[in-house]
Amino acid sequence: MARPKGELPSADALRVLIDQEGRLALRVTPGAKVEALEIVEDRLLVKVRAKPEDGKANDAVRDLLARALGLAPSRLELLRGATSREKQFRISA
Template identity: 40%
Template sequence: MTSTPLCYRLSPTGLSLFVRVTPNAGRDGIDGVEIRDDGTAVLRVRVKAVPDKGKATAAVIVVLAKALGVPKSAISVTSGDTARLKTLAVMGDGPALVAKLAAL
């Protein structure tokens, strides 16, 4: 039995979340987990914001903060600042954040 890849990794301060951003979308929202061709998993996030001077990244943080019930200041970009594929650090109770992710 193979396990499904996860779009996150627990850390001592919360979790690292792997996301794929679709900027310029018709709506802001979370489309769920996508398994990529290389077998990794990412959380698909759509935002209306344009990919200009960090506007889309800021919008992604707002969408995720609302969905996970954490303040925007608890989420930071650890890699992929200007790329579609990003790694975000989410501060908080890791298991509780995972439960909220699973409910999305």
């Protein structure tokens, strides 16, 4: 996976977006030119270079989120949106 361009949002800024049950909703743009995490209007937007084939984009999103949160990728579970741009992950602390 390519390194994200620029700074990632702080883990604290991302944790504010996680609900009480540990769920994080986000919108993904696969096949982007650069990898990035952005918070726009209290919503997380994720851009990954990976194409949406065979779960590659989902894996790239999980890895990028894990890096930004300072967690192992195995601590993030995709709950909803395996084939959608709108996704929801559960973060286990």
